[in-house]
Each structure stands twice: as structure tokens, then as C-alpha cells.
Amino acid sequence: MREAVRQLKQRVGVRGALVMTSDGMVVAADLCDGLAPDSVAALASAAVGQALRAARDLRLGRPRRVLLTASFGRLVFVPVDELMLVIVTEPSLDLELTLLEIAGPAQRIRELSRLNAPL
Amino acid sequence: MGFLAHSRERIRLSRMRRRLASEPRPHAIAELARAYLGLGEAEVAAEVLQSGLSLFPASAELARVRLLVASEEKVRRLRAAKELVQRRPCPQAALELADAYRSLDRWDQHAQVLREALERYGENGTVLAQLGELRLHRFLESAAAADALAAEDLLRRALDVEPEALKPRLLLAELSYRVGGVPHARAQIARLLAIAPEHERAARLRDALEREQPGDAAHAEDFRSLLAEVEERMRLLHGRLPWEEETAAEDAAARERAPFAEPGAEAEALARISGAERVLLIDERGAAWGAARDGAFDAAVRDLAALCQRAARGMELGVPASLVVEGESGAFVLEMKRGALAGLALPARVDAGAAAVAARDALERLVRG
Numbered sequence: 001m002r003e004a005v006r007q008l009k010q011r012v013g014v015r016g017a018l019v020m021t022s023d024g025m026v027v028a029a030d031l032c033d034g035l036a037p038d039s040v041a042a043l044a045s046a047a048v049g050q051a052l053r054a055a056r057d058l059r060l061g062r063p064r065r066v067l068l069t070a071s072f073g074r075l076v077f078v079p080v081d082e083l084m085l086v087i088v089t090e091p092s093l094d095l096e097l098t099l100l101e102i103a104g105p106a107q108r109i110r111e112l113s114r115l116n117a118p119l
Numbered sequence: 120m121g122f123l124a125h126s127r128e129r130i131r132l133s134r135m136r137r138r139l140a141s142e143p144r145p146h147a148i149a150e151l152a153r154a155y156l157g158l159g160e161a162e163v164a165a166e167v168l169q170s171g172l173s174l175f176p177a178s179a180e181l182a183r184v185r186l187l188v189a190s191e192e193k194v195r196r197l198r199a200a201k202e203l204v205q206r207r208p209c210p211q212a213a214l215e216l217a218d219a220y221r222s223l224d225r226w227d228q229h230a231q232v233l234r235e236a237l238e239r240y241g242e243n244g245t246v247l248a249q250l251g252e253l254r255l256h257r258f259l260e261s262a263a264a265a266d267a268l269a270a271e272d273l274l275r276r277a278l279d280v281e282p283e284a285l286k287p288r289l290l291l292a293e294l295s296y297r298v299g300g301v302p303h304a305r306a307q308i309a310r311l312l313a314i315a316p317e318h319e320r321a322a323r324l325r326d327a328l329e330r331e332q333p334g335d336a337a338h339a340e341d342f343r344s345l346l347a348e349v350e351e352r353m354r355l356l357h358g359r360l361p362w363e364e365e366t367a368a369e370d371a372a373a374r375e376r377a378p379f380a381e382p383g384a385e386a387e388a389l390a391r392i393s394g395a396e397r398v399l400l401i402d403e404r405g406a407a408w409g410a411a412r413d414g415a416f417d418a419a420v421r422d423l424a425a426l427c428q429r430a431a432r433g434m435e436l437g438v439p440a441s442l443v444v445e446g447e448s449g450a451f452v453l454e455m456k457r458g459a460l461a462g463l464a465l466p467a468r469v470d471a472g473a474a475a476v477a478a479r480d481a482l483e484r485l486v487r488g
Contacts, residue, residue, distance in 0.1 A: 040434060047430040051444050054419040058464050060446030067445075068427055071437030075430065088434065099187075107157030111124055 001028040001112050008105040013090040015073065019109060020045065020084050027083060035088065044086045048077045065099075076102060080110045128158060136167065145171060145178040152184050156191055164188045179468065193222050210240045217249065226253070244281035247273050251287060255294055270294055285315055292324060301331045382408040382485065389481045393474035395463040396449075402485055403458035420462030423453055441479075443471055454478040459486050 001019060008017040009030040016031030024045030029037035051066045066077040069091060076087040076099070085106055135151055148171035155164035168185045175181060200216040213236035220229040230253055236246050251273030258266035271294060277287035292307035305328050311321045382400055390398040390410035399409040399420045407417065427439035442453040450471040454461040461478040465471055 035434065043430050043433040047426055050422060050426045051442070054423055054451060055444050055446050057415050058419060058451055059448065060444060060451060060464075061448030061467075062446060064445040064447060067441075067443045068430060068436075068439060069441045070427075070431040070439045073434070073436040075434065075436065088436075091436075103153065103187075104157050104159060107154070111128065 001109060002030070004028075004105050004108045004112060005030045008087065008102070011102075011105075015088040015090065016040075017088070017105075018044070018086045019080070020086065022049070022082065022084060031088070040086065040088075044075070044077065044084070047075075048084055048086075051077070078102065078106050080106060081113050083109070083113050085109055125158065128154075132158075143171070143174050145175040145181055148175075149178075149180045149184045152181075152188065156184075156188060161188055161191045161195070164191075190223070193219065197223065208239075210236055210243050210246065213240070214245055214249075229253075242276060242280050244277045244284055244287070247277035247280065248284065248287040248290070251277055252290055255290055258294070259297070267294065267298060283314055285311060285318060285321075288314075289318070289321055289324070292321070296324065296328065301328055304328055382406075385481055385484070386410050389461070389463070389477060393463055393465070393477040394469040395452075395465050395474060397462075397464040399460070399462040400481065400485060401460040401462075416462070416464060419451070420453060420460060423451075423462075424455055424460050427453070427455065441475060443475065445471060450474075452478055454482050456482045457486050461485075 005017045005019060005028045008014060016029070016035055018029040018031060018037055018040055019027040020041045021027065022045070024041045026037045026041045029040075031037055031040060047068070048066060052063050055061075055063050063079055065079075066075075068075040068077075072091060074089045074091050076089065078085040078087070085102075087102055132151060132154055135147070135154075139147055139151060148167060152164040152167045152171070155161075155167060165185070165188050168181055168188060171181045172178065172185065197216075197219040200212070200219040203212045204216050213232055217229050217232040217236070220226075220232060230250070233246050233250050233253075236243065237250065240246075251270050254266055254270035254273055258270055271291065274287040274291040274294070277284060278291070281287075288307050288311045292304045292311065295301075295303035295307065304324070308321055308325045308328060311318060312325065315321070382402070386398050386400045386408045387410050389395065389400070395410075397409070397411045397413070397416050399407060399412055399417055401407045401420070409417070423442055423444075424439075427442050431437060431439040439455050441455065442451075444451040447467070449467050450465045450469070452461075452463040452465060452471055452475045454475060456479075459482055461482045463474055463478055465474050
């Protein structure tokens with residue numbers, strides 16, 4: 001899992017990536033300097049929890065992803081089965097390309113989480 | 120993914136593919152293509168999509184995934200070109216990298232790579248011609264004499280390096296024609312057709328030039344004087360240059376456009392334009408207008424805006440601009456600007472990106488108003 005996250009971080013424009021449980025526990029992380037995994041996970045957990053609650057209230061169906069774009073960066077949350085993949089990218093990156101860059105590693109993390117899941 | 124996991128996934132996808140052959144469904148086909156893409160097998164993904172689109176040609180989801188597959192191919196090409204430039208730097212590698220950026224519509228990087236190649240490798244006909252073409256396009260948008268002069272300089276330099284090259288000569292002829300330098304354009308086209316008599320675009324330009332009246336032509340010897348002559352003649356004829364007229368007309372239209380006259384009507388219009396089921400506009404003082412609003416939706420818009428502020432500040436991402444929550448049955452879009460908010464609830468069939476653009480525009484007008 002750590003290797004998958006490390007590879008994700010190496011993608012163009014990706015500042016950091018983190019896999020966490022829904023309650024904010026860090027499973028694997030590779031973030032740029034200045035971002036502490038535990039703080040990011042705590043914030044991300046609160047943010048994504050609220051966004052997913054809103055998705056449920058608004059009847060948006062099973063969540064696919066949450067994107068937050070700000071002046072200095074973009075946050076992408078992708079649910080991976082029971083886990084959550086959080087990616088911090090440059091704000092200027094083309095969104096479709098960013099999602100493409102993420103698709104492969106996200107699939108790999110999904111595979112790994114299934115392999116590690118208790119039987 | 121390890122070899123074993125990769126093989127297992129391939130077997131799973133092959134089974135899924137066989138099942139879909141007997142019972143095809145557009146969403147499942149799109150998922151299958153995405154999965155192949157995740158495995159790095161873009162060609163198989165393209166194949167799956169091709170057969171899916173032959174069965175469901177109107178499927179927006181399949182069309183969207185096909186776009187992703189095409190983009191993936193372009194991204195791969197970009198990666199390969201970057202590696203080539205690092206491994207074996209040469210003008211051809213730089214041109215390949217520039218072309219890869221161009222295929223992705225990354226025009227700034229395209230121009231940057233070309234400029235660096237020019238500095239690093241000196242005068243290269245293809246690099247100069249491509250830079251000249253870029254500058255010509257910019258001239259067509261800006262109508263600024265400086266762009267026309269720069270384009271002409273680059274294209275002439277390209278021809279100095281490769282006098283028999285067709286593209287820079289054709290572009291030079293088109294540039295001359297567009298600024299009214301008909302004799303200049305004719306001379307370039309005659310030379311080009313002498314080299315390549317079958318060149319269709321050149322032949323079409325020659326025909327257009329032949330239809331020009333002799334009195335309309337500008338005759339100055341060099342391009343700078345030609346531009347000055349054209350400008351002077353146009354001023355005498357019309358009092359104002361055509362592109363100045365266009366700019367003046369655009370300015371007048373912008374002044375005439377009412378800045379967000381009635382927010383309620385704007386919210387209704389935004390719902391209509393974006394295809395949103397619900398819309399909420401909130402100005403920086405907290406006043407709200409909407410279409411098909413309800414309490415839960417209003418609360419979600421306000422709560423999520425506060426959440427974006429907290430998350431962006433906590434992660435030092437600056438000022439939040441937008442939030443998109445995508446689900447299988449729809450999406451929620453929130454645009455934020457200077458304390459004003461636009462929230463939209465979208466059904467699954469609506470493109471969230473296009474809706475976000477419409478919301479941004481409405482918000483811009485709300486803030487300006």
C-alpha cells in the first residue's frame with residue numbers, strides 16, 4: 001500500500017497522497033513537507049464525512065469522488081471500498097488528466113485493500 | 120500490482136467481458152473499460168468502448184470514457200516524450216515533446232518547449248515554423264501589429280533555414296493576405312505552387328487572391344511598412360480599423376449587459392442553463408434566492424461552504440473556489456467567490472463540469488452586481 005501511495009505522489013502535479021480509514025486513521029501516506037499525515041487525515045475525515053452525509057441527504061447515490069479546488073491546491077477524495085484515498089494536487093492541473101493519473105493507482109490500492117481484508 | 124494479482128484481475132475482466140457479450144449494458148461496459156484502463160491496457164479499453172458504442176451510440180457515459188481513454192493515450196505519449204528528452208536530448212525529441220503538449224491543448228508548455236529548443240539548438244526550420252504558427256494564431260485573436268510582426272519574423276527565419284519548406288511559406292502568404300498585402304501573398308503562393316503544384320490549400324488561397332481587386336492591395340516592400348500602410352489605408356477608408364471596431368462593439372455590449380438585475384430570475388435561468396434540479400444563490404450578505412429549494416438543500420450548501428473554508432485553511436490550500444461531490448445518481452456543485460455561494464444539485468445525466476462553469480458565471484455576475 002505504501003508503495004502504491006509513493007507511486008501516486010510521483011505523478012505530475014501530485015503533492016501528496018494518503019490512504020485512511022473512514023474514522024481518520026492513516027493507513028499509508030506520502031505527503032510533501034509541511035503537511036502532517038495525522039492532521040491531514042483528521043481534516044479530511046471531517047470534510048469527507050460531511051460531504052458524504054450531504055451526498056446521502058441529497059440522494060446522490062453511492063459516492064464516486066469529492067473534489068475541493070482552492071487557490072493554492074486541489075483535494076481529491078476517492079472512496080476505495082472501506083478506505084478513503086486523499087490526494088493533494090496543484091490547482092492548475094487539468095482535472096480530467098488528474099483523475100486519469102489517479103485512476104491506475106486507485107485501482108491498485110483497491111486491489112491491495114481487498115487482498116488485506118479479513119476473510 | 121504484482122504479476123499474480125494482475126493475472127487474476129485480467130481473468131476477472133475477461134469473464135466480465137464474455138458476460139457482457141451476451142447481455143450488454145452501457146454502464147457495465149464503461150466500468151469494464153475503466154478497469155482495463157486501470158490495468159494500463161488502454162488498447163483493450165478502447166476496443167471494449169468501440170464495441171459498446173456500436174451497440175449504444177447515444178450513451179453519454181461511454182462517450183465520456185472514450186474521451187478518457189484517448190486522453191490516457193496522449194498522457195502516455197507525453198511521458199514517453201519527456202523520457203526521450205531526458206535520455207537523448209535533440210531537436211526531434213523537443214519537437215515530439217512540444218507536439219505531445221499540443222495534443223493535450225497545453226499551449227503554454229508547447230510554446231515553452233519550442234522556445235527552449237530554439238535557444239538550445241539554434242535556428243531550426245520546424246521549430247521556427249511552429250512558433251510562427253502560434254504567433255499567427257495569436258495575431259488572429261489579438262489583431263495586434265506586434266504579433267503579426269513577430270509571426271512574420273519567425274516564418275521568414277524558418278524559410279531562411281529551409282527555403283523549400285511548404286508550411287511556413289503558406290502561413291506567410293496567409294498572414295500577408297490577412298493584413299491586405301495581396302502582392303506579397305501572391306508572390307509567396309506562386310513560389311509555393313512552383314515547389315508543390317498539387318498543394319490544395321495553396322491553390323485555394325491563390326484563387327482567393329485572384330478575386331481581389333487590384334486597387335485593394337497594399338504594396339509596401341517590407342512587412343512592417345506593409346502593416347503601417349494597411350493601417351493607414353483602413354483609417355482613411357473607415358475612420359477606424361476593423362478590429363478596433365470589434366473591440367469597441369464588445370466593450371459597448373459589455374457595458375449594456377445588465378449586471379445581475381434580478382437574482383431570483385438569475386437562479387431560475389441558472390437551473391435552466393445548467394440542467395440542475397435545485398439551485399441556490401447566496402450573496403456575500405447572506406441573502407438567498409433559488410429554484411426548487413428546500414431546507415435540506417439550503418443547509419447542505421451553507422454547511423459545505425463552511426467545511427470548504429475549514430479544510431482549505433487547515434491544509435494551507437488558500438481560498439476555496441469550488442466543491443464537487445459526485446455520486447452514482449447525481450452530483451452536487453458548490454462555487455464560492457468573495458463570500459457569495461452558488462449551489463447546484465444535478466441529476467446523473469448532467470455534466471458537472473459544464474454546470475460548474477454556468478454557476479461560476481452566475482456567481483461572477485452576482486458579485487459584480
